[in-house]
Amino acid sequence: MRADRLVSLVLLLRQRGRLSATALARELEVSTRTVLRDIEALSAAGVPVYAERGRHGGFALLPGFQTELTGLNHDEALALLVAGSRRGAQAFGLGTALASAMRKVVDALPENQRATAAGAVQRLLVDPEIDLLARRTVAEEVPDTVVAEVRRAVFAGHRLRIHYAAAGEKPKWRTVDPIGLVTVREQGYLLAVRGGADRTYRLSRVLAASALDEPAQRPDRVDLGRAWQERSTRFRTGGDQVVVRLRAHPSRRGDLVNTALTVHDSGADADGWLCVEAAFQDARHAEWALWHLGTDAEALAPQWLRDRLHDRAAAVVERYRCNAAPGPSD
Structure with a gap:
């Protein structure tokens, strides 16, 4: 583990130039004290790393220093194989290995390609954490x-x-x-x-x-x-599935497809709305999905779902029936 970290530290300094102990600790996911110990170990091993004092100081390598320590370990190679989705690497506990592997790949590139690749990467963003409506995608945490x-x-x-x-x-x-x-x-x-x-x-x-x-x-x-x-x-096709017959505005079909287990269209009605039969995981799932479609959808059957949505909407109307919200003393 420490050998891999030392290699990553050297590659970070080669690729980014001078970095503070705090920045190195953040990249390597260790404490600043560990970074300082690693710097001492590299110096003792003959790696020409030196410290620059001052407000904008940090650690750097002597210009022109070269290293061949770019061999990938098992987890790093595996991380690259699933790197088509960086979040896939995170889900399988390989996020740190992927970052380390990518540093080694960049370091192995010829000098002219390295600069070009670094510039190109800044122009690409794949699968960001939020969409255009600022809705954040929350990844599941697994130790x-x-x-x-x-x-x-x-x-x-x-x-x-x-x-x-x-x-x-x-x-x-x-x-x-x-x-x-x-x-x-x-x-x-x-x-x-x-x-x-x-x-x-x-x-x-x-x-x-x-x-x-x-x-x-x-x-x-x-x-x-x-x-x-x-x-x-x-x-x-198993469990407590609920099949709902409904009508929906054409603009919301994508939302319905992303929510329901299955969606089958059967044409459009006189208003141009889609006539749909959709399957949901259970009663709670069906009610949640139709409620979030708001007035852009109407459940036609089963009747119990219409009743639940009606009661829910009536409760919301009753909650906001007053013209003004009650004050602190009300």
Whole structure:
């Protein structure tokens, strides 16, 4: 771990020039005291790093210093393979490894390409944390120790013991045969087999994990895309699903598609609104989705959903019936 950090420190100084101990600590995710110890270790090893005092001081390398310490370790190489989505690397606990790997890749470029690449990167932004309406995407937090054990079991082909908190249930220990890892819209999932049946576990609900020594009972090769599609289909067609017949303004079809499990159009009515049959996870999901579409949609059936939406809207009207909000003394 320290060797990788020392390499990253050298590469940061090569690529960015003079940096303060605080900036280095932030990039390397360590304390400033650790940075100072690492600087001393590099100097003792003959790396020409020196300190500049003053308000704009920091640490820098002597001009022209070259290093061949660009070899990628296992996690860094893995991070690059999932770097098509930086958030995918974060979901699998590889965010730090990805940052380290990218520094090594940049350092390995010829000098003229390095400058061009650095300029180009500043012109690209992929998958920002907020959209144009300033809505923030919140990634699920999974402890590094947990996701590291899960990854280890998946790649080594070993059985995995997890302390899992299913929705609405008390946490229980389970021993599973891991198949693979999937990330979808900021959420990470473990695909596994338990007792001969397919299981899907949300990584954010894994409270603890331990890779076992015994081999997992699983096929040597797997098509994760197909496996995920099959599980997704079973999820959409099972459980307490609710099918709603509704009409919606054409401009809101995209919102409906992003919310419902399935959406089937059956033409338009006399007002030009879409006639739709949509499936939702359960009653709560259906009510939430139709409420957020506001007056741009109308549930036609089932009747209980119309009643719930009516009662909810009536309660809101009653809340705001007064012309003025009550004062502190009211």
